[in-house]
Amino acid sequence: xKKVKYDLxxxxxxxSVMILEIVDQLPKTVVGTHFxxxxxxxxxxxxxxxGEAQSAESRKDFIHKLKxxxxxxxxxxxxxxxxxxxxxxxxxxLDETLKENNELISIFVKSIQTARxxxxx
Numbered sequence: 001x002k003k004v005k006y007d008l009x010x011x012x013x014x015x016s017v018m019i020l021e022i023v024d025q026l027p028k029t030v031v032g033t034h035f036x037x038x039x040x041x042x043x044x045x046x047x048x049x050x051g052e053a054q055s056a057e058s059r060k061d062f063i064h065k066l067k068x069x070x071x072x073x074x075x076x077x078x079x080x081x082x083x084x085x086x087x088x089x090x091x092x093x094l095d096e097t098l099k100e101n102n103e104l105i106s107i108f109v110k111s112i113q114t115a116r117x118x119x120x121x
Contacts, residue, residue: 008107009054012047015104018097019043019076025089032088035079042075046104063115070108077101 023039026032049069056062077098084094 009047009050012050012104015097015100016044016047018093018100022080022083022089022093022097025093026083027088031086035083035088038079039076042072042079045069045072046076046108059115059119063112063119066108066112066115070105070112073101073105073108077105 019039020043022043023036026036046069049065049072053062053065053069056065080094080098080101083089084091084098
C-alpha cells in the first residue's frame with residue numbers, strides 16, 4: 001500500500017485561496033473593505049511563514065516562525081467570526097473556512113510543541 005504524503009504547504013495555499021474567495025465576496029463598503037484588507041494579510045501570511053520556517057536558521061528560528069503563523073491564524077479566526085456574527089456572507093463558506101482555520105491552528109500548535117521538545121533533547 002502506497003503511503004500518501006501529507007503536504008502542509010499545499011494545505012496552507014488552499015486555505016489562502018479560501019480566504020481570497022471570501023475577500024472577493026465582501027461588499028465594497030467601509031466594513032467590507034476593512035475586513036478585506038485584514039483578511040488578505042492575516043489569512044494568507046501563514047503560508048508564507050510556513051515557507052520561511054522550512055528554511056529556518058535554527059530550531060528556535062523555526063519555532064518563532066511557526067508561532068507567528070499561529071498568531072496570524074488566530075487573527076483570521078477572529079475576523080471570520082466577526083463576519084459570521086455580522087451575517088455579511090453565507091455561513092457555509094465561513095463555517096468551512098473557520099473549520100480549516102481551527103485545524104491549522106491545532107497542527108501548528110502541535111508542531112511547535114514537538115519542536116520545543118526536540119530543542120531540549
